[in-house]
Amino acid sequence: MTLLIIFLFLGIGLLGMPLAFALGASAIAGLIVSDVDFNLLPSRMMNAVNAFPLMSIPFFILAGELMLKAGMMERLIDLANTIVGRVRGGLGHVTMLAGLGLSTVSGAAVADASALGSTLIPSLRKHYGVGFSAAVCAAAANLGPIIPPSGAMIVYAFMAGPTVSVGGMFMAGIVPGLILVCAMMAMVSFIAIRRNYPLTGEAFALGRVLHELKRSIIIFLMPVVVIGGIVGGAFTATEGSAIAVVYALLIGLFVTRRLTLADLPEAIIRTAVTSAIVGAMIAFASVVTYMLTIDQLPQHLTALMKAITGSPIAYLLIVAAALFVVGMFLESNAAYIMLVPLLHPIALQYGIDPLHFGFLFVFNLVIGMLTPPVGVVLFVLCGLTGLKLGELAWHVWPFIAIMYALLFICMFFPAIVLTVPRMLGY
Amino acid sequence: MTGHTSYAPAAAEGALRPLAALIAALDLAAAWALVALVAGMVILVSAQVFMRYALNSSIGWTDEVSRLTFVWSIFLAIPLGIKAGVHIGMEILTVRLPARMQDVLARVIALLGAAMMTLVSYQAFILAYDQWDELMASINMSAAWFIVPVAIGCAHSALHLLWITMTGKGGVDEELAKDLD
Numbered sequence A: 001m002t003l004l005i006i007f008l009f010l011g012i013g014l015l016g017m018p019l020a021f022a023l024g025a026s027a028i029a030g031l032i033v034s035d036v037d038f039n040l041l042p043s044r045m046m047n048a049v050n051a052f053p054l055m056s057i058p059f060f061i062l063a064g065e066l067m068l069k070a071g072m073m074e075r076l077i078d079l080a081n082t083i084v085g086r087v088r089g090g091l092g093h094v095t096m097l098a099g100l101g102l103s104t105v106s107g108a109a110v111a112d113a114s115a116l117g118s119t120l121i122p123s124l125r126k127h128y129g130v131g132f133s134a135a136v137c138a139a140a141a142n143l144g145p146i147i148p149p150s151g152a153m154i155v156y157a158f159m160a161g162p163t164v165s166v167g168g169m170f171m172a173g174i175v176p177g178l179i180l181v182c183a184m185m186a187m188v189s190f191i192a193i194r195r196n197y198p199l200t201g202e203a204f205a206l207g208r209v210l211h212e213l214k215r216s217i218i219i220f221l222m223p224v225v226v227i228g229g230i231v232g233g234a235f236t237a238t239e240g241s242a243i244a245v246v247y248a249l250l251i252g253l254f255v256t257r258r259l260t261l262a263d264l265p266e267a268i269i270r271t272a273v274t275s276a277i278v279g280a281m282i283a284f285a286s287v288v289t290y291m292l293t294i295d296q297l298p299q300h301l302t303a304l305m306k307a308i309t310g311s312p313i314a315y316l317l318i319v320a321a322a323l324f325v326v327g328m329f330l331e332s333n334a335a336y337i338m339l340v341p342l343l344h345p346i347a348l349q350y351g352i353d354p355l356h357f358g359f360l361f362v363f364n365l366v367i368g369m370l371t372p373p374v375g376v377v378l379f380v381l382c383g384l385t386g387l388k389l390g391e392l393a394w395h396v397w398p399f400i401a402i403m404y405a406l407l408f409i410c411m412f413f414p415a416i417v418l419t420v421p422r423m424l425g426y
Numbered sequence B: 001m002t003g004h005t006s007y008a009p010a011a012a013e014g015a016l017r018p019l020a021a022l023i024a025a026l027d028l029a030a031a032w033a034l035v036a037l038v039a040g041m042v043i044l045v046s047a048q049v050f051m052r053y054a055l056n057s058s059i060g061w062t063d064e065v066s067r068l069t070f071v072w073s074i075f076l077a078i079p080l081g082i083k084a085g086v087h088i089g090m091e092i093l094t095v096r097l098p099a100r101m102q103d104v105l106a107r108v109i110a111l112l113g114a115a116m117m118t119l120v121s122y123q124a125f126i127l128a129y130d131q132w133d134e135l136m137a138s139i140n141m142s143a144a145w146f147i148v149p150v151a152i153g154c155a156h157s158a159l160h161l162l163w164i165t166m167t168g169k170g171g172v173d174e175e176l177a178k179d180l181d
Helices: A002-014 A019-033 A040-049 A052-069 A072-084 A090-103 A109-128 A130-141 A151-160 A166-172 A174-194 A206-231 A237-255 A261-294 A297-308 A312-329 A332-349 A354-368 A376-385 A389-412 A415-423 B016-054 B062-084 B099-130 B148-167 B174-180
Strands: none
Touching: A002 A019, A002 A261, A019 A040, A019 A261, A019 B099, A040 A261, A040 B062, A040 B099, A040 B148, A052 A072, A052 A109, A052 A151, A052 A206, A052 A237, A052 A261, A052 B016, A052 B062, A072 A090, A072 A109, A072 A206, A090 A109, A090 A130, A090 A174, A090 A206, A109 A130, A109 A376, A130 A174, A130 A376, A130 A389, A151 A166, A151 A261, A151 A332, A151 A354, A166 A174, A166 A206, A166 A237, A166 A354, A166 A415, A174 A389, A174 A415, A206 A237, A237 B016, A261 A297, A261 A332, A261 B016, A261 B062, A297 A312, A297 A332, A312 A332, A312 A354, A312 A389, A332 A354, A354 A389, A354 A415, A376 A389, A389 A415, B016 B062, B016 B148, B062 B148, B099 B148
């Protein structure tokens, strides 16, 4: 039955059926073969999404949308410009810092790529050419799911079950995220000096920095309140995300006054549809997972892995290689939903720390968003710039190399990932 | 309503016209329902935090009702995702096929999807009917209200997929898809 479900899913998926529905169709085939009652379908699908933690997905998406509509991008860019605008490759550094700031309120790389690209590429391309400009925006956008809050980490934690907390995953991303920003800024400097890019922006002035910091403080208070509250145990991730929505709404309506009530329906519908893409996959995948569990696939897979290797590091390398391939062909949310229930329990069997494995898993698939042929972040920037996928992939590869280097460093030195969560009791 | 997305019936002639009108009406109703549901979720969850910290009290039913609104929002939004053509798929093989073959394949796949959604919807209606007398834990409402959105959302999705089967590309809402990108 397992083989039937897997081959049917791959077959109709490759023929163009949306993955959520392909999961549903293959689950139905499994039900027919194993003679299980069809009324299992609606009850399992409903129960799969009847989960309080999942509500944080639409809330964080909506909060990010509202913050963007409230004009936070402009303030972030102005602040970054006063700090690093004058150094060589300054606009590239501004993009990286704006991406870092944006990632503290938004947890999705695609949304960040769209926001960064549409705002910064017109200025970037004047000085650096369109390829490098789009590559810098793509790399900066990828910080979104690594720095908390992160939609990817919420989905991972949900699919992994009680061994992984959303707060713990959020904290695991902080140090690697900051290292990644620094490394990517070093790469921007290296390329800018090598290509002799011109100096842009105004000279550093403490007064201007303080002025822009004052204007932006309202943005940075949001992650302090929301993530701080979640980590400090004042509220759950879902409650924190709802507070983020209220916060963004108040900022947009009363502080920046760029948001109107008329903007809300469109933002809400977009949020709901984006969440339903993930929700549909979770709902249909729950039936498949049930069928595979009946067939004892997780146990068979664990036995197979144990027969291949007893080394946790070897397992991490095998998973990394598998996710490298998966990330090239599959959208990351689909990969979390289908693979985490299978691969996470095996990691626990090897004695790998669940947060360590979870972070590596997420980071690997986040990098996959930059690798062709299915690199969704690249698609967004190709759409904004008119670049061909191959051209953009050529410009973005130095940043991908940095990300993979950091991934392997984090794999061999778990303390980089685990120190902050451990300090906070996760 | 959204400023960009049209809920007017798609161009259709003859026998397809009533179906187009029905789908458009359902889309519009789903869109407004989503606005109310997501707004309700935000209000319920943030009110719970406010009550806990500001009034040192709590509302017992917010958890269950907010989950109910979330389940409704997911299943009502699935058909709008089909309309926008944004559900994640693998196009790596199909885009290499000749245009005519792509069209035929898209219709066949949509028909298969419509059949699956109809089956799920039918099963959900039966289950909801069977569970109608069971009550939720915190409020005096039937627990079947958790299953009803599965039935409605899947039936609405089946109509969209049927529409794609009959018209080819009619299910894609370019404006909403662009918005979602």
